[in-house]
Structures are given as C-alpha cells and as structure tokens.
Amino acid sequence: MWRRHRPTDGEFRQEIQAHIALDTDRLIAEGMRPDEAKAAALRTFGNVTRVHERFYESGRTIWLDDLRRDIRYALLTLLTTPSFTTVCVVTLALGIGATTAMFSVVKSVLIDPLPYRDSAALVRIVHGIGGKNQSHFNDAILLGYRENTQTLMDAGAWVPAATATVTGQGDPEEVRSLTASEGLLTTLGVRPDIGRIFSAAEHTPGAPDVVILTNGYWQRTFAGDRDVLDRVLTVNGRPHQIVGVMPGGFRLDGEQDLMLPLRINRGRLVPFFRLVGVARLKPGITLVQANADAGRILGNWLDDTGQKDPAYRARYRPALRPLKQDVIGDVGATLWVLMGTIGLVLLMACANVANLLLVRAGARRQEFATRAALGARRIRIARLLLVESLTLALLGGGLGLALAYGGLRVLVTSGPSSLPRLSEIAIDPIAALFALAISLLSGLMLGLLPIVKHAGLRLSVGTGDTGRHATRSREHQRSQHTLVTLQIALALVLLVSAGLIIRSFQALVRVDPGFTQPQHVQTFDTSILPGPADMERETRFRQQMLERLAALPGVTSAAFTTRLPMDPSVRWSAALTAEGIPDDGLTPPNHQVKVISPGMFQTLGTPLVAGRDFTWTDLHDLRHVAIISENLARALWGSREAALGKRLRQYYAQQDPWREIIGVAGNVHDDGAHRPPPPTIYWPALPITPGYEPRRVSLAIRTERASSASLVAEMHETVWSLNPRLPLSEVRTLDSLYDQSLAQTSFALVMLVMAGAMALLLGLCGVYGVIAYAVSQRRREIGIRLALGAKTSDIQGQFVRRGLRLASIGIAIGVGGAAAFTRVMESLLFGVSPLDPITFASTPILLATTAALAGYLSTRRVVTIDPAETLRVE
Amino acid sequence: MSTRKGEQTKIALLQGTLDLLILRTLLFRPQHGQGIARAIQQQSEATLLVDHGSLYPALQRLESRGWIRAEWGTSDNNRKARFYELTKHGRKQLVAETKQWRRLTAAIGRILGPEEA
Numbered sequence: 001m002w003r004r005h006r007p008t009d010g011e012f013r014q015e016i017q018a019h020i021a022l023d024t025d026r027l028i029a030e031g032m033r034p035d036e037a038k039a040a041a042l043r044t045f046g047n048v049t050r051v052h053e054r055f056y057e058s059g060r061t062i063w064l065d066d067l068r069r070d071i072r073y074a075l076l077t078l079l080t081t082p083s084f085t086t087v088c089v090v091t092l093a094l095g096i097g098a099t100t101a102m103f104s105v106v107k108s109v110l111i112d113p114l115p116y117r118d119s120a121a122l123v124r125i126v127h128g129i130g131g132k133n134q135s136h137f138n139d140a141i142l143l144g145y146r147e148n149t150q151t152l153m154d155a156g157a158w159v160p161a162a163t164a165t166v167t168g169q170g171d172p173e174e175v176r177s178l179t180a181s182e183g184l185l186t187t188l189g190v191r192p193d194i195g196r197i198f199s200a201a202e203h204t205p206g207a208p209d210v211v212i213l214t215n216g217y218w219q220r221t222f223a224g225d226r227d228v229l230d231r232v233l234t235v236n237g238r239p240h241q242i243v244g245v246m247p248g249g250f251r252l253d254g255e256q257d258l259m260l261p262l263r264i265n266r267g268r269l270v271p272f273f274r275l276v277g278v279a280r281l282k283p284g285i286t287l288v289q290a291n292a293d294a295g296r297i298l299g300n301w302l303d304d305t306g307q308k309d310p311a312y313r314a315r316y317r318p319a320l321r322p323l324k325q326d327v328i329g330d331v332g333a334t335l336w337v338l339m340g341t342i343g344l345v346l347l348m349a350c351a352n353v354a355n356l357l358l359v360r361a362g363a364r365r366q367e368f369a370t371r372a373a374l375g376a377r378r379i380r381i382a383r384l385l386l387v388e389s390l391t392l393a394l395l396g397g398g399l400g401l402a403l404a405y406g407g408l409r410v411l412v413t414s415g416p417s418s419l420p421r422l423s424e425i426a427i428d429p430i431a432a433l434f435a436l437a438i439s440l441l442s443g444l445m446l447g448l449l450p451i452v453k454h455a456g457l458r459l460s461v462g463t464g465d466t467g468r469h470a471t472r473s474r475e476h477q478r479s480q481h482t483l484v485t486l487q488i489a490l491a492l493v494l495l496v497s498a499g500l501i502i503r504s505f506q507a508l509v510r511v512d513p514g515f516t517q518p519q520h521v522q523t524f525d526t527s528i529l530p531g532p533a534d535m536e537r538e539t540r541f542r543q544q545m546l547e548r549l550a551a552l553p554g555v556t557s558a559a560f561t562t563r564l565p566m567d568p569s570v571r572w573s574a575a576l577t578a579e580g581i582p583d584d585g586l587t588p589p590n591h592q593v594k595v596i597s598p599g600m601f602q603t604l605g606t607p608l609v610a611g612r613d614f615t616w617t618d619l620h621d622l623r624h625v626a627i628i629s630e631n632l633a634r635a636l637w638g639s640r641e642a643a644l645g646k647r648l649r650q651y652y653a654q655q656d657p658w659r660e661i662i663g664v665a666g667n668v669h670d671d672g673a674h675r676p677p678p679p680t681i682y683w684p685a686l687p688i689t690p691g692y693e694p695r696r697v698s699l700a701i702r703t704e705r706a707s708s709a710s711l712v713a714e715m716h717e718t719v720w721s722l723n724p725r726l727p728l729s730e731v732r733t734l735d736s737l738y739d740q741s742l743a744q745t746s747f748a749l750v751m752l753v754m755a756g757a758m759a760l761l762l763g764l765c766g767v768y769g770v771i772a773y774a775v776s777q778r779r780r781e782i783g784i785r786l787a788l789g790a791k792t793s794d795i796q797g798q799f800v801r802r803g804l805r806l807a808s809i810g811i812a813i814g815v816g817g818a819a820a821f822t823r824v825m826e827s828l829l830f831g832v833s834p835l836d837p838i839t840f841a842s843t844p845i846l847l848a849t850t851a852a853l854a855g856y857l858s859t860r861r862v863v864t865i866d867p868a869e870t871l872r873v874e
Numbered sequence: 875m876s877t878r879k880g881e882q883t884k885i886a887l888l889q890g891t892l893d894l895l896i897l898r899t900l901l902f903r904p905q906h907g908q909g910i911a912r913a914i915q916q917q918s919e920a921t922l923l924v925d926h927g928s929l930y931p932a933l934q935r936l937e938s939r940g941w942i943r944a945e946w947g948t949s950d951n952n953r954k955a956r957f958y959e960l961t962k963h964g965r966k967q968l969v970a971e972t973k974q975w976r977r978l979t980a981a982i983g984r985i986l987g988p989e990e991a
Contacts, residue, residue: 018955019908
C-alpha cells in the first residue's frame with residue numbers, strides 16, 4: 001500500500017533532476033550534442049529555483065521551519081553572549097521562581113479545598129459564649145448535634161491535645177492521641193487505608209479496647225508492615241487491638257499518632273466543655289439555616305440543664321463557621337500581602353531585563369538594517385526578537401521552577417509550624433502551568449518592547465559612523481530612564497514594607513513577656529495515666545521529682561504548671577465570683593486558670609508584685625489559697641495591694657470554699673507577644689479542684705545548662721530513678737515556645753526582607769546599567785571635554801547627579817505607592833503605623849545613597865577614557 | 875498555468891484544467907513528471923506547453939487529495955524517477971470532471987455560435 005506522504009526537500013530535488021535528465025536523454029536521442037541537450041532541457045524546464053521555491057511554499061509547514069530557524073538563531077545569539085544571557089536568565093529565574101513559590105503557598109493554603117471529602121460542606125462547631133467565641137463544648141451538646149438535628153448530616157468531636165502512653169515497644173513513649181467520637185471519621189469522609197473505623201459498639205463504655213494508628217506512627221513503629229491488624233498495642237497500661245491504619249495525608253488540628261474511641265456514658269454525661277468538633281451540612285442547607293438549628297439545639301441543652309434565666313441563656317449563641325476558614329485563621333492577610341510584594345519583585349526583574357534587551361537591540365541596529373535590506377519583512381524581524389525574548393523567558397522560567405521547588409522543600413521542612421496546612425504545600429502541575437504562563441507573559445512583554453522601539457527602522461546604516469544617531473539614542477535613553485524610575489519606585493515600596501515589618505518585629509521582641517531568660521529554662525511534660533488516681537500521692541511524688549531535679553548541678557530551681565507561658569496546646573479557664581463584688585446578674589467572664597507548684601514564678605522569672613508565692617506547707621495543709629495576675633487584681637479591686645486578702649471562688653461551684661488571695665503576680669503574655677496578657681488565676685496543686693486535676697503538667701527547670709545533652713540525660717535519669725515507666729514528652733526550652741509565638745511575624749519578616757534585598761540589588765543594577773550606557777554613548781564628548789581640561793571628578797559628578805535625579809523621581813513615585821500599599825499590610829504590623837515616619841524617611845535616604853553609589857561605580861570608566869584615542873577614532 | 879502558442883499569445887487556463895489533463899494522461903499507465911509534460915505537449919499538438927513551475931505544484935495537489943499516488947521507479951532508459959499513478963478516487967474524479975468540462979464547452983459553444991470563416 002503506497003502511503004500518501006509529502007515528498008521531502010531532498011526527494012523533490014531528485015525528482016527535478018530526474019526530470020531534467022530524462023529530457024536531456026530525449027534530446028540526445030533526437031540528435032543534439034550532450035551539452036546542448038542539457039542546456040536546452042534546462043531552458044525548457046524553466047527556473048529550477050523558482051519551481052523549488054513554489055514547491056516549498058506550497059507546503060503547509062513553512063512557518064514551523066521558520067520558527068525552528070529562529071529558535072536556533074536565538075539560542076546561538078544567546079550562547080555567544082554568555083554574561084548577558086546569564087544575567088537575564090538568573091534575574092528572570094529569581095522573579096519567576098519567587099512568584100511561583102508564593103503562588104504555590106497561596107494555592108495550597110488558601111485556595112485548595114481541605115483534604116476531606118467534599119470539604120465545602122464541613123463546619124466547625126463554635127459557640128459564642130458571653131460574646132467570645134468558644135470552640136469547646138460537652139457531651140450533651142454533642143449528642144444534641146448528632147441526634148437532634150434537622151440541618152446536619154452528621155457530626156463528630158474529639159478531645160483536643162490529648163496524649164496517651166504507649167509501653168511495651170521499647171522506651172515508654174508519650175504519643176499524641178485523638179480520642180474520636182462516633183461519627184467523626186464519617187463526617188470528615190475519611191476511611192482508613194487498612195482495616196476499618198470504630199464500630200458503634202466500640203464507642204460504648206465497657207467495650208473492648210481498640211485503637212487506630214495514623215500512617216506516620218505506623219511507619220515509625222511497625223515499619224509499614226501491612227500485617228498489623230489485630231496486633232495488640234499497650235496504650236495507657238491496657239492492651240488495645242489495632243483495627244485500622246489511617247491514610248498518609250490525614251491530620252486533624254495538628255499531627256497525631258493514635259486514634260482512640262471516645263466513650264460517652266449516657267447515664268453520666270461529662271459536663272465539662274472538653275470536646276471540639278465538626279459537622280457536615282445536609283445538601284442545600286446554608287450556614288444561616290444550620291446556625292438557626294444549632295440555636296435550637298443549644299436551647300434544648302439549656303432546658304435540660306434546668307437553666308431558665310433568660311439573660312444567662314442569651315449568652316449562648318451558635319456560631320458555626322466553615323471549617324476551612326477556621327483552619328486558615330488569619331494567615332490569609334499575610335499571604336496575600338506577601339504575594340503582592342513578590343509580584344512587585346517579578347515586575348522589577350522584568351524591567352531590568354527589558355533594559356538590557358533594549359540596550360542590546362540598540363547595538364544590533366546594523367544587523368536589523370541589513371536584514372531589512374535583504375528583504376526581511378518587519379514582521380519577520382519582530383518575530384525574531386519575540387522568539388529571542390520568549391526563549392530567554394522560558395529558560396528563566398525553567399530555572400525559576402527548579403528554584404521554587406527547592407525553596408518550597410526548605411520551607412516545608414523548616415517553616416513556621418503556625419502556618420496552617422504547611423505539609424500540603426508542594427509544586428503541583430498547576431504551579432508548573434502558572435510558571436509557564438508568567439514566563440510566556442514576561443517573554444511577550446519583553447519582546448514587544450524593543451519591537452515597539454524599532455518599528456520605524458530605516459536603512460540608514462553604512463555610513464561607518466560611530467554612534468552619532470542623537471535622535472535614536474535620545475529615544476533610547478527615555479525608555480531606559482522610564483524603566484529605571486519604575487524600578488526605583490518598586491524598590492522603595494518593597495523596602496518600606498520590609499522596614500515596617502522589621503520595626504514590628506523589634507516592637508514585638510521588646511514586649512516584656514512575663515518571664516526572663518527563656519533559653520535557660522528547660523521544660524518537659526509528664527502525665528498521669530487515665531483512670532482513678534490518688535492526686536495527693538501523685539503530687540507528693542512530683543514534689544520529690546522537683547527536689548531531685550533542683551539538686552542537679554547547675555539547677556537553680558524547679559517547678560511544674562499545667563500550662564507553660566505561650567504554650568498553644570492547653571488553656572484552662574473558669575468563671576470566678578469575687579467576694580464583696582456584687583453579682584450583676586450575668587455570668588462572669590471566664591478567666592485563665594493555671595494549677596502550679598510552689599516555686600513556679602521564681603523558675604520562670606515572673607515577678608511577684610504583691611504578697612507571696614505558695615509554699616509546700618500550703619499544699620500539704622490543703623489551704624484554700626490563690627494567686628492572681630496583676631491585671632485581674634486591678635480589674636476587680638483597682639490595685640494590686642487591694643487584692644491581697646480578698647477571696648474568690650468558682651461561679652459554677654458555689655458550694656466550694658472561698659480561696660484567699662495571698663499573692664499577685666506579674667502579667668504573662670500567654671497568648672503571644674502581640675496579644676494583651678490574659679487575666680489569670682493560679683491555684684496550688686493541692687487541694688484538688690474537681691474538674692481541674694493536674695494530670696498532665698509541664699515541668700520547668702531553671703539552669704544555665706538548659707538544652708545541653710548532659711542536662712537532658714540527667715533529667716531523664718532522675719525521673720526514671722523514681723518511676724522507670726514514666727515517659728517524658730515535649731522536651732524543649734521555654735525559648736522554643738517564645739519563638740513559636742513569633743513565628744508568623746518572623747516568617748513574614750524573612751520573606752519581606754529577602755524581597756527588599758532583591759529589590760535593592762535590582763535597583764542598583766538598573767541605575768548602574770543606565771549610567772554606564774550613557775557614559776559609553778558619550779565617550780567622544782567626554783574625550784573632548786577631558787582634552788579641553790575638564791576634571792574627571794567633574795564629569796563623574798555630572799553623571800552621578802543624573803543618576804540621583806532619576807532616583808529622586810522614582811523615590812517620589814514610590815513614596816506614594818508605598819503609602820497605598822502599606823495600608824494593606826496593617827494586620828501584619830505591631831506597634832508601628834502603616835505610615836510610620838521613621839521608615840518613610842529612612843528608606844528614601846537608603847535608596848538615594850545606593851543610587852548614588854551605583855552611579856559613581858558606573859562612572860569609574862570615565863577615568864579610563866583616553867581623550868587622544870577617542871579623538872583619533874574620528 | 876499558462877501556455878504559449880508558438881511564441882506569442884499566452885492563453886490563460888484555469889488551474890483545475892491542468893489537473894484534469896494530468897489525470898487524463900495518467901488514465902492508462904503510470905508516468906513520471908517529465909513524461910506527463912511531454913504527453914500533454916504531444917497530444918495537444920504543441921498547443922499546450924506545460925510550465926514546469928505549475929506542473930509540480932499541481933502534482934502535489936493531486937497527490938495530497940488522494941487522486942494520484944507516487945513511488946520511485948526506473949524509467950525506460952534506466953533513470954531513477956518518481957512515477958505517478960491514478961487512484962480509484964482519481965479515476966472517479968476524472969470521469970466527473972470530464973463530463974463537467976464537456977458540458978461547459980458545449981454551453982459556451984452554443985453562445986458563441988458556429989465558427990465564422
């Protein structure tokens with residue numbers, strides 16, 4: 001079967017040759033001499049070249065051949081000027097890479113749906129209690145949401161920040177556990193990779209103990225052995241059967257290791273607000289409808305608890321909100337601001353490369369004129385330039401994508417843990433497409449610029465001149481100047497942003513957190529196994545532990561608390577009644593509660609501004625005492641001294657005895673340096689307050705040897721000498737908690753400073769380039785002036801002043817732009833206004849100095865101009 | 875395509891006419907480019923001289939439409955040449971176009987009337 005295929009160039013040539021040869025043969029057969037025959041045949045045939053051309057043109061892939069040729073030529077030109085190419089490609093790579101990386105972050109964190117099935121229908125169960133949003137609720141409310149709802153398909157809850165002890169697998173290990181209620185996994189729509197979810201029976205009290213592993217824990221402990229079902233794991237002292245392993249991407253509010261079933265005893269519901277949860281809306285139900293229904297459920301609960309007071313009931317409001325919004329929190333503003341600034345950097349990079357291309361296009365005037373003379377159409381030349389800039393942009397984009405990939409890997413492994421969904425950030429095909437798109441866009445933009453400039457190209461070359469095209473180079477300089485001015489303006493905006501963040505950070509760091517020298521405080525957590533416990537005996541045991549730890553060399557003091565300052569994972573609160581302060585009918589607000597041992601304030605470095613600390617005698621005598629924070633004292637009694645001797649007790653436990661305030665402690669910024677310190681009440685570890693048993697505590701040790709391996713080892717030995725089966729977890733210094741609280745601002749800081757540094761560098765290059773070009777264009781003029789006796793410093797000064805003039809215009813525009821841009825940044829800033837005068841005054845000076853420096857450096861070549869030589873060339 | 879009558883007037887022909895002539899030439903046996911040109915020249919008694927600049931594009935067109943197909947072969951005097959052959963579709967096309975041509979010329983002939991002396 002003969003295929004229908006278009007003959008190639010070579011084949012066609014052969015065919016024509018054959019044609020001519022056959023004709024020649026015929027003429028020879030008719031009697032002509034061979035050479036005459038050949039000539040006659042050729043004549044008859046006609047113009048071989050024309051035939052060839054027509055054949056060639058009839059093909060439909062001419063433009064493809066042209067394109068291939070253009071690309072080859074572009075690559076060749078780029079290769080022969082390696083420094084130019086490298087600078088352009090690297091500049092573009094930085095801009096495109098940074099933008100692509102930021103896009104990936106924004107996409108993964110803000111835009112992509114959560115990794116649960118149909119996550120748009122998921123809501124977080126939140127209530128407004130007394131005006132403040134509270135995501136905790138109790139068993140009865142959960143049952144209300146699960147069984148009494150008209151708008152929800154399903155709901156589930158878990159106990160947050162729970163831990164469990166695993167023994168029998170080497171050292172006793174404290175692992176993070178998720179105690180999941182019935183319906184949690186089905187609400188989220190996630191199934192285990194291996195095995196099954198808990199059955200309804202397993203959620204009833206008294207059922208056999210079962211556990212589901214998370215993928216990470218399964219890999220670590222069982223090395224990914226798929227034969228893990230039905231094996232037994234000793235959790236909290238009891239054997240649990242493994243019934244499932246969760247898929248790799250699963251996480252809920254942080255990382256967990258195990259999942260245990262939550263057992264609700266309907267006969268004895270736990271009244272404490274210990275659960276947090278999510279729910280799935282029925283199809284077609286809106287958030288408003290769901291909230292209305294939730295209000296009804298809350299009302300039912302209040303009825304069941306016998307609460308009739310309408311004012312009290314009015315304080316409980318439903319506040320369900322979309323789960324994604326809850327997860328993202330307020331990080332959105334930061335990310336969009338960063339995206340904006342990185343976009344500006346890309347613009348600057350493009351402006352820089354555009355300038356370089358413009359200069360080079362000017363230098364190739366001869367080449368273009370020659371091409372035009374040889375018959376190339378203007379479009380052809382334009383296409384050539386476009387292909388060149390697209391090639392540059394695509395090369396830059398490829399390198400940029402690689403840079404973005406590497407940068408994101410670094411970010412994910414060492415990034416701020418406060419960035420939600422951090423582990424979901426990756427370069428995916430969409431990000432690659434984005435990189436391709438902005439590369440093409442940049443390439444087009446860059447390519448069109450020199451085309452527009454040289455649209456009216458005429459054949460005015462060939463006079464052997466040395467650049468005396470004053471008109472053209474003036475035009476040239478105008479566009480260059482515009483670009484550089486734009487660059488300076490953008491650089492100013494970026495530098496101002498960076499400056500504001502730096503000052504915010506400084507302000508944050510200056511805030512007195514309520515403790516001193518956190519790097520010298522070593523901490524770790526321990527907890528008592530679930531189940532009945534003799535808290536008095538446990539506290540005596542802990543006292544022993546503290547005494548032994550305090551006896552270690554280099555240790556000044558040791559104590560424990562239920563919550564370390566700035567620890568995000570725990571927060572207890574209680575509503576308090578103050579003796580002598582009239583009850584105004586409303587429930588008093590919740591204040592933070594910490595249960596501590598004596599010596600805590602000393603260990604942390606929190607000052608006692610009035611009264612005294614607890615003593616172990618207070619604890620063993622079971623005296624009802626309390627210490628409150630300074631702001632609580634002022635709020636209730638006007639001054640710290642006035643608080644001493646007054647009495648407080650829990651609002652919800654009116655039968656409890658009053659506690660006497662024996663001390664007032666300095667405020668501690670428990671919620672982070674950027675938030676006001678919460679009013680706090682401190683209870684001693686004994687006597688036990690029901691509902692506030694300090695089962696899990698953080699021990700703190702003040703020592704200069706904190707975080708050293710030897711101290712940590714001694715710490716472990718000391719604890720295990722008292723109880724070899726007690727696991728230690730969260731071994732860290734107070735420093736790390738402090739750093740973590742600054743994480744969001746420090747992340748923004750790092751990004752903006754990098755962007756600002758890049759902007760400064762690009763601006764410097766821009767100014768340098770323009771002035772250097774001007775100098776080279778006017779070599780002859782400079783030579784003449786030097787010959788006539790001008791001083792080199794005068795000439796240099798003139799060029800530097802020109803550079804400064806350019807920079808000033810750019811700075812003026814930039815200040816306006818910055819004033820508009822920083823308004824957007826307001827939510828990121830702390831202690832500094834978006835129009836902070838110091839920043840707005842100092843950055844122009846910095847930029848102007850840099851521009852002057854760049855100008856000066858570029859005029860150093862003036863010194864090398866030999867007047868005799870330049871004049872001779874004429 | 876243009877033809878030269880003697881050395882003087884060029885008679886302009888429609889592009890499709892050359893296609894028709896080529897198809898007709900290939901009706902009975904395959905032929906190479908040079909052969910086709912000579913055949914047209916001879917059979918028209920030298921009225922039509924094929925401009926080779928038009929011949930090969932025409933052959934191209936016919937080949938891409940599937941009316942003829944080509945393969946390399948050897949000529950009578952042992953020259954390597956590319957031979958063209960009519961396909962089944964080409965044959966059908968030839969019949970259709972011939973019929974159309976005859977109707978066209980008949981109609982024009984009726985309008986012009988008999989040849990005046």
